[in-house]
Amino acid sequence: MSRQNWVLIAVLVLLALVPLTGSRYYVFLLTDVLIFGLFAVSLNLLLGYTGLVSFGQAAYFGIGAYAYALLIKKAGLTFGVAFALTGLSGAAAALIIGFFCVRLTKIYFAMLTLAFSQIVWAIIFKWNSLTGGDTGIYGIDFPEFIGSKTKFYYFTLIVVVVSVFLLRRIVNSPFGRILTTIRDNPERTESIGINVKLFQLLAFIVSGFFSAISGGLFAIFNHSIFPDFCYWPISAEVLIMTLLGGMYSFFGPMVGAGVLLYLRLEVTSYTQYWPFILGSILVLLLFFFPGGIVGFFQDQIKKWRPSK
Amino acid sequence: MNFDFSFVAIQFLYGLTNAMFIFLIASGLSIIFGVLGVLNFAHGSLYMLGAYTTYQCVSFFVDSPGYFWWAVIVASVTVALLGGIIERLLLRRLYQHEQINQLLFTYALVLILSDVARFIWGVDQLSVSRPAVLKGAVEIFGQYFPKYNIFIIFLGPSIAFLFWFFMLRTRSGRMIRAAALDRETLGSLGVNVDRLFTVVFVIGSWLAALGGALVSPVVTIRPGMDVEIIINAFIVVVIGGLGSFWGTFLAALMVGTVYSMGILVFPRLSMIFIYVIMVLVLIIRPWGLLGRPLQR
Numbered sequence: 001m002s003r004q005n006w007v008l009i010a011v012l013v014l015l016a017l018v019p020l021t022g023s024r025y026y027v028f029l030l031t032d033v034l035i036f037g038l039f040a041v042s043l044n045l046l047l048g049y050t051g052l053v054s055f056g057q058a059a060y061f062g063i064g065a066y067a068y069a070l071l072i073k074k075a076g077l078t079f080g081v082a083f084a085l086t087g088l089s090g091a092a093a094a095l096i097i098g099f100f101c102v103r104l105t106k107i108y109f110a111m112l113t114l115a116f117s118q119i120v121w122a123i124i125f126k127w128n129s130l131t132g133g134d135t136g137i138y139g140i141d142f143p144e145f146i147g148s149k150t151k152f153y154y155f156t157l158i159v160v161v162v163s164v165f166l167l168r169r170i171v172n173s174p175f176g177r178i179l180t181t182i183r184d185n186p187e188r189t190e191s192i193g194i195n196v197k198l199f200q201l202l203a204f205i206v207s208g209f210f211s212a213i214s215g216g217l218f219a220i221f222n223h224s225i226f227p228d229f230c231y232w233p234i235s236a237e238v239l240i241m242t243l244l245g246g247m248y249s250f251f252g253p254m255v256g257a258g259v260l261l262y263l264r265l266e267v268t269s270y271t272q273y274w275p276f277i278l279g280s281i282l283v284l285l286l287f288f289f290p291g292g293i294v295g296f297f298q299d300q301i302k303k304w305r306p307s308k
Numbered sequence: 309m310n311f312d313f314s315f316v317a318i319q320f321l322y323g324l325t326n327a328m329f330i331f332l333i334a335s336g337l338s339i340i341f342g343v344l345g346v347l348n349f350a351h352g353s354l355y356m357l358g359a360y361t362t363y364q365c366v367s368f369f370v371d372s373p374g375y376f377w378w379a380v381i382v383a384s385v386t387v388a389l390l391g392g393i394i395e396r397l398l399l400r401r402l403y404q405h406e407q408i409n410q411l412l413f414t415y416a417l418v419l420i421l422s423d424v425a426r427f428i429w430g431v432d433q434l435s436v437s438r439p440a441v442l443k444g445a446v447e448i449f450g451q452y453f454p455k456y457n458i459f460i461i462f463l464g465p466s467i468a469f470l471f472w473f474f475m476l477r478t479r480s481g482r483m484i485r486a487a488a489l490d491r492e493t494l495g496s497l498g499v500n501v502d503r504l505f506t507v508v509f510v511i512g513s514w515l516a517a518l519g520g521a522l523v524s525p526v527v528t529i530r531p532g533m534d535v536e537i538i539i540n541a542f543i544v545v546v547i548g549g550l551g552s553f554w555g556t557f558l559a560a561l562m563v564g565t566v567y568s569m570g571i572l573v574f575p576r577l578s579m580i581f582i583y584v585i586m587v588l589v590l591i592i593r594p595w596g597l598l599g600r601p602l603q604r
Contacts, residue, residue, distance in 0.1 A: 053408050100591050107347060107407060108594045111546055115590060118539065119583045126576045232539065236415050243412060273427065279419030286413050287401065 015157060019150045027153050029265060033258045034160040035217045040241040040253030041167055042210035048247035049171050050203045051183030055110040055235050056117030060090040060208040062230030064215025066124060069137045069225050079143035083216060090212020091205050098204035102197045114232060121230040136226035140219055156217055163210050168250055170206060179203055240282055246292025255294055314449035319568050321448070325457040327564025328464030329523050333537060334544040334556050335471065336515030342488045342551025343508045346399065346410045350417035352538030354513050358387045358520025359529045360425055363434050376439035384517040391513025395506050418534060426531050433528040456525060468557050475553065484508055488551060543586045549599020558597060
């Protein structure tokens with residue numbers, strides 16, 4: 001087994017042991033980190049692996065959250081069915097929206113994903129009778145068999161680990177290799193007979209699926225949901241997480257989510273000026289660590305061991 | 309609902325006022341994108357700072373005659389210079405980076421500037437009173453319509469015309485247009501492209517700040533106005549065509565009037581209408597109504 005896999009298993013064991021410390025603070029923080037880490041990794045399938053800048057990823061996160069809440073509260077489905085449909089709802093939305101978006105490139109792609117996510121937001125915001133409008137939906141309880149914060153932490157851990165495992169298989173598969181080829185040179189990929197738009201669309205759907213899963217998890221974690229889940233600053237925030245960790249490494253976005261959420265929790269207990277701090281971190285990152293945290297450490301390791 | 313003609317006409321005039329404000333802001337966004345290739349999220353923040361700085365200047369100058377106009381000039385120029393400093397010291401270093409990095413840098417500015425404004429002016433809603441000359445209303449079709457709004461409706465096209473004249477007929481305007489088309493060739497012809505970029509960013513920032521300064525008497529100045537306006541400005545620029553000047557004007561008119569008319573007919577859907585127009589434009593003509601296809 002490779003060294004990276006040993007590290008992953010060690011991290012996983014540590015994560016599984018965290019609730020034994022009895023610290024509610026860390027259980028809370030890590031649940032949050034796992035959920036947003038999955039969200040960021042799913043975004044990075046587009047950003048880092050396919051070279052598509054999606055500026056509207058909050059749409060699928062929000063759709064997942066609302067799909068779960070509505071299926072449980074309004075449709076009265078059982079937990080298993082509702083949770084499975086959560087991911088599919090994101091994939092379905094990504095299929096429809098992606099169908100139009102992949103026809104465009106670069107900045108126009110980013111603008112169209114943003115425009116669609118704003119439509120999703122506006123619909124959720126205005127459709128009072130279904131979504132509760134501005135007040136959102138309250139009272140989303142833990143399902144019976146995961147009735148405590150610790151149990152929910154383990155549930156989240158399992159869902160996220162399985163999802164991330166699947167995503168890692170995807171990026172290392174021939175399909176994933178085609179995506180990186182598209183990122184590096186779409187014209188050449190097209191000319192060797194690969195349907196670039198189709199593969200971009202498939203990546204978009206997979207990404208939407210896992211973003212919706214993370215949205216569904218967050219709905220349960222937060223016990224209530226709001227239209228702001230789909231609003232564009234969330235899309236920006238998950239992009240920042242991805243870049244902070246490093247978009248050219250698979251686990252980078254996970255690290256970015258961890259660092260950002262930890263800092264936010266710590267900083268907001270001292271000062272109300274968190275946006276200022278976040279903005280400053282982002283500026284430092286762009287100017288001095290363009291490869292993100294993971295990219296920075298990878299460079300350092302290479303420097304110290306030139307012959308790997 | 310009562311749809312008598314005068315009511316619809318007045319609503320249309322309010323829409324036209326809004327369109328002019330959106331035009332001022334979006335035209336700055338458009339010229340910065342057209343020349344620098346940067347989609348500036350912080351444009352809304354400059355607009356917000358323009359409004360706050362006007363409030364500050366008004367309270368400084370309140371005893372002198374014509375204080376509102378001085379406040380508008382001083383505030384918009386100050387914010388424009390701030391834009392110039394940001395471009396010179398920071399943004400400049402990112403031109404060689406990927407577009408996503410530039411986008412995130414301007415988003416970082418949104419976060420920083422919103423907190424700076426919150427730190428200086430707090431979270432209370434502030435307001436500026438209308439200048440003495442333009443207080444009161446005139447009667448149009450039996451309804452009262454504020455004089456200040458009429459002034460804005462005339463000011464918008466005047467600025468559009470001046471701007472168009474500047475771009476088409478002056479040497480600086482020609483160089484800006486040349487830079488939008490091919491900055492390498494322009495540089496090799498001996499034009500200082502670096503300085504030109506700063507000038508364009510200052511002009512764009514000034515337009516945003518002017519929008520903020522002029523809007524201050526008709527809205528409440530408060531945190532969050534930056535994020536609200538930027539999406540509308542993006543929509544206008546995208547519908548009109550990124551970098552297209554008259555496209556921006558046309559799209560601002562469309563968005564302003566569709567919004568105010570839409571509220572009359574479908575109060576819940578007027579916001580969605582505009583997003584849908586944007587999506588349709590992006591799908592059918594990604595380069596916008598009056599733009600031309602770009603190789604970016």
